[in-house]
Amino acid sequence: MRLDTWHLTEDIDDFLARAGDFIRSRPVLHNTPLTVMEKWRTRPGAFDPGTALFGQLELDGKAQAIFYRLPNRRLTLTPLSSERADALAAHLTGLGHTLSGVTADHDTATAFAEAWQRHTGATATLRTRMHLYRLGTLTPPKPQSDSQSRLVGEQDHEHLMRWCRELATDLGETITINAGSWASTRFAEKHYTFWETPGGTPVSIAGMNPMIAGMVRVDPSTPRLTFVAAATQPQ
Structure with missing residues (x-):
């Protein structure tokens, strides 16, 4: 499977069926996706379902990374190489998706922001740094x-x-x-x-x-x- 091939869906159940095991396999590093997905699953009125987008990257039938975009249009990503970040940015812009920002570990966020700028011309501004203890x-x-x-x-x-x-x-x-x-x-x-x-x-x-x-x-x-x-x- 090519590195730039992502499975995209607006259906939370479809997404979790494919990527749920991967998210739960790293509960500390994936603490925010776990919390957001649980809120989405158990409180269906919390978000407008028409504005969400979920994606997972698979290799040999196993998820390697995931992202989700909620109504604020900020993308949340699990760690990606710079090549995969560029492929994802190209894929999303090719489909006409717009974003307001990206939340990820430092290297992934930097790689994706630089890729997004190459593909769209938009410039990125660092908003906040967070640490996990x-x-x-x-x-x-x-x-x-x-x-x-x-x-x-x-x-x-x-x-x-x-x-x-x-x-x-x-x-x-x-x-x-x-x-x-x-x-x-x-x-x-x-x-x-x-x-x-x-x-x-x-x-x-x-x-x-x-x-x-x-x-x-x-x-x-x-x-x-x-x-x-x-x-x-x-x-």
């Missing part, structure tokens, strides 16, 4: 703080959305976060915990994604720091 053994602080944690309840929803809006603004995101748009944002699938002062005032927040493939992602405890607790080793 694995949580090992948690050491409780000594002495213990007088503060405490509390699960965020329905009565805290406006407070929660306000903090998420402020975080999105700090990160330069243009998403709208309110009661009407909440379900379609990247914040909606998490379970949140407030950290409160002894007087009951929230001073920090952490969101935890559901466990998928033995992996849990904890954010947005800080704007550009993501912790992953996993039962498997990074690959």
Whole structure:
């Protein structure tokens, strides 16, 4: 199979039937695709299905890489060589697809952005850098703080959305976060915990994604720091 041959689909079930095993085989590195796919599969109203595009690259019947493009038209990619990145850019532009950006590891994002510029003339601007940290053994602080944690309840929803809006603004995101748009944002699938002062005032927040493939992602405890607790080793 040629390196520039991709299977494209708008059907999440078809995509997962082909690429699901590959995504789950590297749960730490693929933590974002796993979370997004689970949200898409279990909450069908969260995204407009007509605006999604999924793709997987196969070699000898096995997936080697995947991408997905959601309504914001930003492409998310698993690692690709520069040759495969160029082939994918050529394939997508040849089909008339448009993109607003790319999210991937540094080398893949750079290779794809350069390829996209060659094929379309568009220039790329670095928006943000993120790092993935694995949580090992948690050491409780000594002495213990007088503060405490509390699960965020329905009565805290406006407070929660306000903090998420402020975080999105700090990160330069243009998403709208309110009661009407909440379900379609990247914040909606998490379970949140407030950290409160002894007087009951929230001073920090952490969101935890559901466990998928033995992996849990904890954010947005800080704007550009993501912790992953996993039962498997990074690959």
